[in-house]
Amino acid sequence: MDLFFQLLINGIIVGTLYGVVAMCFVLIYKSTQVVNFAQGEFLLIGAWICWSILVQFEIPFVFGFLLTLAFMAALGIFIQMVVLRPMIGEPIISVIMVTIGLSIFMRAFSNWVFGQDTVGYPDVFGTSSVNIGGLQVQPAYLMSFVISLIIMAGFFYFFRYSRHGLAMRATAFNQQVAQSLGISVKQVFAMAWAISAMVSALAGVVVGMVNGVSSALSFIGIKVFPAVILGGLDSIVGAVVGGLIVGVLENMAEYVDGQFLHWGNMLTIAPFWVLIIILVVKPYGLFGTKDIERV
Amino acid sequence: MAHATAETTAPPTPSPGAGESILSVNNIEVVYDDVILVLRGVSLEVPEGDIVTLLGPNGAGKTTTLKAISGLLRTENGEVTRGEVRFMGENIANMSPEQIVRKGIFQVMEGRRIVEDMTVVENLRLGAYTRKDGAAAIKRDLDMVLDYFPRLRERTGLAGYLSGGEQQMLAIGRAMMARPKLILLDEPSMGLAPLLVKEVFGIIRKLNQELGMTTLLVEQNAKMALGAASYGYIMESGKVVMDGSQADLLDNEDVKEFYLGGGGEHRKSFKNLKSYKRRKRWL
């Protein structure tokens, strides 16, 4: 039973992280209508950049991390302006091909520059685990969980109360309406990519601290698809819930498989089975919206 | 140069009122998709502090005129190809809507176009997006707007669930939040029950009297519009075909027949028979 709870907790912790990356994905989809298949590569690049700054320059973690965020914001804006802006008005499938291409390019680039081996982060936290209610939790895991929650609260505040958050929602609702209010749609698009890249990088750094940095980081981008589709593509709350479901499912599948079934590899694909079932029952996902219709 | 052509080709436009014009549209031509010519020389003046109305049948080009002023034309691949739009002395033709909102012109689009998945207060706060005068001033205006529209104060759900009249009030309130110098209203009466139309027009008049809100009002409901405006223009197929003060237009036999319903015995000469047939469709 202990193992069960241990895996449940793992699932929740990993799930909140998936939730964060899923939010980043939804942020881009909602405000710019681009399905970003390169979301996972933002984690990868972010984690590598931060790692190399820390190792190369031996500066305090905080500064290295801030530099990474600045770099990622610039990268996000660059990609939006140079790669995706010319694609406005092109068919969805072309835009998808472009982001898939982007993902392949970024993965190859990071393999080329940083290699394919897994490297550990300089120790920021001790290794001894913390005991919570009889369960052993690594401090890095705890940190990951806390950071994820802080990011979620930040998103909530941003979209609810900040001027730019409202502008993004208005743009997501209708670009012409947003423009009639004096909002620059170009600026909103760039901001969406910048925020998405920065927050994804943050998630990448967190995972890097827990598991080390390697090309495997970009697989989180793939795990995030069932999460966002479960949640309904255009819902930030749905992304969080979807992420949690995927995280917990994965770990529960591991538990069931390890204890009873011994099929192997069920771990990675369980979320996709559930995805299919949910889409059959609710085609717009759990939280996806159709337009409001007044009755 | 553009101004010179305006002088020579535009029909002489009598000045609407005594006040200084805050907006003057000089003989503009508008083209959509590089080929569809929709406005063929439209000129009009809006004096500061007045309500001016722009009337005309479906497809006359009223909305296009407003979009040429607010810059929203751009979002539909339209362009002002001739003439100029002078706002407080500056030619703003073909500027981006972001720039024009910042200069003080705010268009309330046809069909209200509030952000349906936001609350009333969020919609109102969006109206203040371009303002730089601080949270306190915006909060004060938010309270003021809600005082003008007390019904909105009680609505805490999503704006998409408001009634048509409430949505129109929200759209006007959102425009007020920008503190514009000129507000462009596109068919505020559209789809509203007669009683609500009265209420909305009451508010438009009140805003004009109490806050000095300069308004350019596009309407199909000529009776209501001429009740509120001090000056009016009538457009047909991309041109201004008539203009005059409130009293002149209300008195005019053609206007009575074609735009106010009834009056003027057997007159078919307003423009041609086509507009006579059109009348049933839009009055």
Ligand SMILES: Nc1ncnc2c1ncn2[C@@H]1O[C@H](COP(=O)(O)OP(=O)(O)OP(=O)(O)O)[C@@H](O)[C@H]1O
């Ligand atoms: N985006 C566009 N692209 C091409 N043509 C357009 C576009 N918008 C309007 N038009 C055309 O321009 C003409 C004038 O349209 P406009 O919407 O300005 O008329 P309106 O006077 O506002 O009519 P209504 O009373 O029906 O709102 C119409 O013939 C219309 O088909």
Ligand SMILES: [Mg+2]
């Ligand atoms: Mg119109």
